[in-house]
């Protein structure tokens with residue numbers, strides 16, 4: 001390496017208020033940003049390796065453990081991928097109940113991120129615990145919303161972290177209508193609190209920043225995509241999920257135990273998650289959420305990552321509204337799970353996790369044993385984009401002291417709500433890598 | 435606990451999914467009060483403020499899977515008066531301990547294009563394999579109620595009361611029909627620590643022991659019982675070799691069963 005005397009390295013050992021543990025390293029040489037690393041050093045947990053040899057029935061329970069914040073997301077992508085491999089398709093009632101479970105997870109996860117992880121940044125506070133001393137009602141609203149998300153998950157899934165009700169083919173047991181109706185008043189409160197959340201985040205002063213994103217998400221003809229759909233992008237991509245591997249590539253970089261996903265064609269980064277979804281799918285929002293999106297003062301499509309908090313808030317409205325609709329139109333699936341015959345096959349599925357597109361693929365043998373697994377979580381897909389944005393931003397603030405740069409970087413990264421547990425714990429399996 | 439001043443608490447994460455520490459944030463009704471009664475010195479997921487040890491209570495999630503984890507857990511022990519482990523990862527090595535029977539180099543080669551970047555120990559091991567643990571809260575994830583019981587006990591200086599009975603007892607208390615007897619479903623409830631409220635049998639499925647083996651669990655006799663009811667051996671083995679499969683009771687039972695098979 002040359003000109004070491006002019007190299008300035010800025011490091012942050014451990015980021016805070018993100019899920020999982022990671023750091024940042026920025027290298028500036030001759031007054032230019034040379035290298036930006038979103039360091040992910042959490043130990044890999046080798047899910048894709050130890051899933052091999054397990055029964056397909058175990059996959060939803062196993063993959064839930066990739067992430068405690070979005071276990072249902074992994075279960076949803078997993079069961080649908082396996083169902084594709086088996087050639088079965090559970091009916092509308094099961095699909096609706098899955099969507100309700102998923103809405104609960106979106107509420108839980110989005111409320112957690114907005115109120116506990118990100119809001120303190122806008123008040124110059126180190127945590128929601130500190131923020132609660134000045135704004136107790138605000139933090140309590142966030143906690144209550146989060147709790148309601150957890151309640152939905154507990155009624156449908158048995159518990160909120162690692163639900164036990166999900167199985168290949170449907171559910172071990174479906175809730176009765178009566179049980180779901182208990183959630184109604186709670187969700188009505190959540191809907192109002194979510195609308196208040198949109199008002200709250202719309203009033204925040206969002207730093208100016210614009211990036212040229214390729215937004216990627218699922219898209220569904222009749223609803224705000226969550227369970228399934230085609231993969232679309234703001235650059236005109238429109239592919240069935242089964243083509244994922246031809247369009248997106250994973251790369252292994254030295255500073256990360258998370259694989260980075262890029263567009264195969266040109267090696268470029270892309271964006272997944274609430275902001276990408278709002279940029280692509282907002283015309284499918286249900287009425288209250290659509291109105292909130294129109295009135296929040298953001299011009300969609302929005303190229304500012306800091307508007308992610310607004311996108312997340314609008315999705316809180318969507319998820320509460322959608323939960324109410326799903327409960328009102330609920331018909332108990334009978335049976336709760338469809339029977340299936342084991343056969344050899346391969347199948348994939350993608351769903352919209354709270355943090356964005358989540359892709360699973362499995363190959364199964366004729367005994368129902370997993371032969372290979374591949375899991376691509378949203379954070380792996382956003383990693384490269386996070387680094388691109390950091391590079392852009394740091395370039396504009398090079399004259400500031402290190403501590404200020406670090407602080408700005410950490411705040412920028414929080415916009416993506418990165419889930420480091422997901423990204424390191426779900427890594428791809430590919431026996432042949434040449 | 436310090437006679438005056440608030441107890442200093444720290445929350446650490448090793449190899450894990452975040453689910454157990456999330457359970458602390460999932461104590462939505464109690465969180466702010468709890469945080470008022472103790473000084474949360476270190477909890478990266480929840481706050482940016484980081485205060486150095488020593489700590490009165492360290493809560494540790496996750497298993498030891500790298501050299502770095504090992505150094506950390508020793509350092510945590512040195513700094514902490516009471517060390518509490520959270521969940522199956524910390525107590526038994528967790529689901530990632532499924533790799534313990536495999537060749538980790540092969541795993542790494544299989545997953546990463548540049549295996550040289552990856553530093554992983556051959557095994558995922560529980561905290562207690564390396565340092566003394568004062569209390570273990572079971573579960574994958576831990577239950578919020580048990581976490582609250584442990585935290586409030588430590589705050590007032592009494593010993594936490596955690597149940598020592600099995601999931602079966604919880605089924606009986608809740609009036610849940612036994613899935614093993616009524617439907618012949620393989621269930622590890624008889625040998626699994628209580629705490630979850632028998633949630634799986636409540637959903638008509640067997641327990642897969644995410645709370646780990648209870649004390650004096652007789653896994654061998656359960657295995658014989660399952661086999662007698664027609665549960666195929668590979669399925670029994672998979673059940674044992676699951677979420678808490680690296681726990682001594684389950685690991686040795688699986689080994690014995692495997693020997694009997696061959």
Ligand code: SF4
Pocket residue numbers: 065068161450451452453454455495496520521522523524528529573574575576
């Ligand atoms: S014990 Fe289970 S819930 Fe807790 S950290 Fe480990 S995998 Fe997550």
Ligand code: SF4
Pocket residue numbers: 164601626627630631632633634635640641642643644645646
């Ligand atoms: S019944 Fe068993 S597997 Fe299910 S949650 Fe309880 S301890 Fe875990």
